[in-house]
Amino acid sequence: MTLKFQNEIGYFISTEEYFNSISKTGEGQFTINPDLFKIFSPYSMRRYFMKKKITGVDTNIGSSSFISDIKDKEVSEIKAKYLKIAKYLKDQGLLKKGEKIPNTVALNCAEKVYSKSNVNIVKNAIGSNIGPATIRTLQDSKFFFPENCIFYSKDISEINVQLLDKKFDLILLDPPWWNKYIRRKRKKSPDAYNMMYNTDLKSIPIEKMLTETGIVVVWCTNSSQHLHDLTQNIFPKWGVKFVAKWYWVKITTLGDPICEFSEPPGKQPFEQIIFGYRNPSKCLPDSGKLLISVPSAIHSSKPPLVEVIQNLLPENPQCLEIFARYLLPNWTSYGNEVLKFQNECLYLSQ
Known part of the structure; x- marks a missing residue:
């Protein structure tokens, strides 16, 4: 079960x-490589800069690259809620025990995934798997497809054409927010992603793709400018109203935050999840909830929200993820790297 714990203040x-x-x-059971989640120690700025200087490897596991x-x-409020949940998780044995050893195994595994998945990125393709989960070969590499998934490996500029006349009850976005750090990194690494200005994000025609009772959920950085533009400029253009904000708190397998809760403008061990509704109803999310999980060592990879938001959706909802880099069962996924982390290099066969 994905959802290990929930109460009035959050989820684990x-x-x-x-x-x-x-x-x-049908070909057997495949499991995601567990090494990707062997995050035993908090992220250390000193260790990060030392390793990056020596190896050129970005060891920024899960902590936001944006200055908060x-x-x-x-x-302070987020930290207090986290401490309450963390104490319960430890008392109930829901967290692992052990030493705070370096995250070398996870980092090395992520580097191997990057090198292999970058070799054969499927571009400019549309496809679906209508039926049980399966493994298929594309361009000499094998890819895992969950059941009943649809994907568009297309540039965001084509979304209005590709999804013309399609309507969705939920649209989830993880935008490549503009960031000077990522801009510098992109010059040195193929793993960095293209970024978007907020005006470009606003131009995505979400208003044409959302049902009359639809929900928009957006992963947002801790930048006040991004949050302000999203809620005050972008949401109104999309025809939705800001109704709630959650926080994804990233922890180690032992339950420590991935980096310290810092005095602003220091980096934080959390990111924001913003909810917008077209026609707010009685079924609204409570603002201020925490979503706690151990992040993957893959940079900027977000946890699935399927179980924690299903009570906000109608039966058999039509769901779309934009800027997706993995596929979900019963969802439509759109992005120019939509199959990148469906590559066999992430999975182990049994």
């Missing part, structure tokens, strides 16, 4: 268990 989920739960195919300008009071 296992991304690793979720992907394992959807990966049984979130307010002191908000950080």
Whole structure:
């Protein structure tokens, strides 16, 4: 089960268990490589810069690359909620025990995934798997497809044409927010992604693709400028109203935050999840909830929200993820790297 714990202030989920739960195919059981989740120690700025200087490898596991300008009071409230949930998780034995050893295994595994998945990225393709989960070969590489999934490996500029007249109850976005750090990194590494200005994000025709009672969920950085533009400029253009904000708190397998809760403008061990509704109803998410999980060592990889938002959706909802880099069962996924992390290099066969 992906959802390991929930109460009035938050959730604890296992991304690793979720992907394992959807990966049984006619060819056998495939499991996501557990080494990707062997995050035993908090992220250290000193270790990060030392290793990057020596090896050129980005060891930034899960912690936001954006300098945070979130307010002191908000950080304190998030930390207090996290401590309450973390204590319960430890008391109930839901966290692992052990030493805070280096995250070398996870980092090395991620580097291997990057090198292999970058070799054969499927571009300019449309496809689907209508039926049980399966493994298929594309361009001399094998890819895992969960059940009943649809994908568009297309540039965002084509979305209006590709999804013309399609409507969705939920649209999830993980935008490549503009960031000077990523801009510098892109000059040195093929693993960095293209970024978008907020005006470009606003131009995506979400308003044409959302049902009359639809929900928009957006992963947002801790930048006040991004949050302001999203809620005050982008959401109104998309025809939705801001109704709630959650926080994804990233922890080690032992339950420590992936980096310290810092005084602003320091980096934080959390990112924001923003909810917008076209026609707010009685079924609204409570603002301020925490989503706690161990992040994958793959940079910027987000946990699946399937189980924690299903009560907000109608029966058999039509769901779309934009800027997707992995596929979900019963979802439509859109992005120019939509199959990147469906590559066999992430999975182990049994």
